[in-house]
Amino acid sequence: MLCGESKRRRCAINEIWEGLKQAALLLWHLDPEVMHIVGVSLRVSGTALLFSAAIGIPLGAWLGFSRFVGRRLVVALLYTGMGFPPVVVGLFVYLLLSQSGPLGSLNVAWVPRLFTVGAMVVAQVIISFPLVAGFTMAAVKGVDPSLRQQLISLGATEWQATLAVLREARFGVIVSVIAGFGSIISEVGAVMLVGGNIEGSTRVLTTAIVLETRRGNFSLAIALALILLLLSFLSNILMLRLQGKTA
Amino acid sequence: MTRRLALVLAVVLSLAGCAAPTSAPQKLILATTTSTADSGLLDFLLPDFEAKYNCDVQIIAVGTGQALAIGAKGDADVVLVHDPDKEAAFVASGDGVNRQHVMYNDFILVGPVSDPAGVRGSATAAEAFARIAQAKAPFASRGDGSGTETKEKAIWQAAGIVPDPRSGWYFSLGQGMGDTLLFASEKGAYTLADRGTYLSMRDKLSLAILLGGDTLDQNPDPALRNPYGVVAVNPAKHPNVRYDLAMKFIEWLTSVETQQRILQFTVGGQPLFYPDSAAWKAR
Numbered sequence: 007m008l009c010g011e012s013k014r015r016r017c018a019i020n021e022i023w024e025g026l027k028q029a030a031l032l033l034w035h036l037d038p039e040v041m042h043i044v045g046v047s048l049r050v051s052g053t054a055l056l057f058s059a060a061i062g063i064p065l066g067a068w069l070g071f072s073r074f075v076g077r078r079l080v081v082a083l084l085y086t087g088m089g090f091p092p093v094v095v096g097l098f099v100y101l102l103l104s105q106s107g108p109l110g111s112l113n114v115a116w117v118p119r120l121f122t123v124g125a126m127v128v129a130q131v132i133i134s135f136p137l138v139a140g141f142t143m144a145a146v147k148g149v150d151p152s153l154r155q156q157l158i159s160l161g162a163t164e165w166q167a168t169l170a171v172l173r174e175a176r177f178g179v180i181v182s183v184i185a186g187f188g189s190i191i192s193e194v195g196a197v198m199l200v201g202g203n204i205e206g207s208t209r210v211l212t213t214a215i216v217l218e219t220r221r222g223n224f225s226l227a228i229a230l231a232l233i234l235l236l237l238s239f240l241s242n243i244l245m246l247r248l249q250g251k252t253a
Numbered sequence: 254m255t256r257r258l259a260l261v262l263a264v265v266l267s268l269a270g271c272a273a274p275t276s277a278p279q280k281l282i283l284a285t286t287t288s289t290a291d292s293g294l295l296d297f298l299l300p301d302f303e304a305k306y307n308c309d310v311q312i313i314a315v316g317t318g319q320a321l322a323i324g325a326k327g328d329a330d331v332v333l334v335h336d337p338d339k340e341a342a343f344v345a346s347g348d349g350v351n352r353q354h355v356m357y358n359d360f361i362l363v364g365p366v367s368d369p370a371g372v373r374g375s376a377t378a379a380e381a382f383a384r385i386a387q388a389k390a391p392f393a394s395r396g397d398g399s400g401t402e403t404k405e406k407a408i409w410q411a412a413g414i415v416p417d418p419r420s421g422w423y424f425s426l427g428q429g430m431g432d433t434l435l436f437a438s439e440k441g442a443y444t445l446a447d448r449g450t451y452l453s454m455r456d457k458l459s460l461a462i463l464l465g466g467d468t469l470d471q472n473p474d475p476a477l478r479n480p481y482g483v484v485a486v487n488p489a490k491h492p493n494v495r496y497d498l499a500m501k502f503i504e505w506l507t508s509v510e511t512q513q514r515i516l517q518f519t520v521g522g523q524p525l526f527y528p529d530s531a532a533w534k535a536r
Binding site: 113205219 | 287311312428429434458491
């Protein structure tokens with residue numbers, strides 16, 4: 007169907023309506039290709055989140071508790087990391103992991119190759135761990151500082167006191183993880199660069215939306231966009247429910 | 254509460270568990286142009302190769318310049334592109350070996366049906382480009398270092414014009430062919446396109462072919478021919494590439510059987526690509 011100059015607005019409305027209808031159909035039939043793309047998105051971002059929680063929560067807790075020379079510099083670097091353009095992270099990871107790059111040329115098993123899900127996970131960890139660390143730090147600092155002192159004076163070890171404070175700040179810590187998830191599930195530039203948008207392998211929701219828009223398949227692009235919106239909506243619902251239970 | 258945290262952790266862990274690679278077949282990374290991937294040609298041809306050699310061909314679809322750059326860093330095993338000069342330079346620098354002709358199609362000049370610059374009836378692309386520049390009619394350039402952009406630049410040179418991106422009528426987009434066609438359609442601009450991508454997207458565009466005719470045989474300007482070549486990445490320079498499989502791929506792609514299949518890939522009754530390998534011509 008050719009959109010004439012005069013009918014363009016009507017066509018655009020049809021396009022959106024068709025997109026909504028097709029999105030409903032694709033979801034209803036659990037279209038295997040769409041489900042695969044959703045699966046890759048969740049796997050990549052879920053794995054990345056696991057790593058960034060493992061790095062970010064201890065780092066955030068440590069920065070929240072301790073006083074040392076240069077702490078301000080570390081915090082400033084962390085805040086810079088929270089606002090770091092993801093596509094720049096993508097560029098650096100690309101150059102590092104390339105077969106001609108410093109890590110890729112080592113050719114060892116623990117360095118993921120470019121254009122694999124492993125490379126995408128590396129990029130997403132770097133993008134999300136400063137967020138997790140930053141929000142965790144804020145949450146830990148929000149806990150009454152006398153709690154920690156009291157616990158230690160009552161005979162708790164340093165480690166036990168830290169865990170108790172983290173438990174007290176659990177809501178903020180979970181929010182930090184969900185914020186990290188939000189930042190990477192919707193990211194496109196870095197995963198496009200280091201993943202290569204390979205069908206059936208490294209194609210995720212965001213890169214698929216770019217590709218289908220480029221091909222002029224607006225209906226499919228809208229369908230994928232709705233799924234992406236649904237995912238971030240669900241993660242926010244989860245966050246609010248947790249807030250309700252713990253507050 | 255601890256149980257709830259454990260639940261969250263379990264979900265995350267199970268997601269991570271799924272990330273373990275499941276594919277057994279060998280991988281071949283093919284860096285190619287958006288035209289071969291977006292037109293659907295590779296989806297049509299590749300299952301045969303993948304079944305024959307139990308492998309998984311992973312397609313990175315970018316512009317010719319970027320595809321060759323990926324190959325030159327050793328991050329792809331084989332490249333399929335359309336820019337004879339850049340292909341030759343890729344081999345000359347030692348990054349590529351065993352360059353072969355694969356197929357060709359042609360470029361066409363598309364633009365708004367109303368044709369504000371009056372390019373219809375031009376004998377050559379250079380003449381049509383000169384009229385566009387004269388009328389300062391909007392023109393969309395790929396601007397992404399692709400083979401199509403190289404061709405476009407050569408035509409401007411033949412017309413004796415240096416288009417200025419700040420002039421207000423020449424738009425250098427830095428995008429793929431599909432994006433550029435959509436932009437031209439929205440903006441009422443002219444653009445140089447490969448016929449394959451244009452035909453596969455024709456229904457979504459309000460653009461007409463203004464130079465190049467309805468089929469490749471009717472294209473009046475021989476300068477608009479668009480040859481595709483395949484090159485293996487040199488294992489002497491990039492030891493980690495899967496050279497053996499890349500060579501099998503090249504042999505398969507240029508074989509008479511696959512060449513015949515290229516001719517069978519049609520949109521609206523006409524082939525998008527025409528076979529051109531040495532084996533095909535000698536059959």
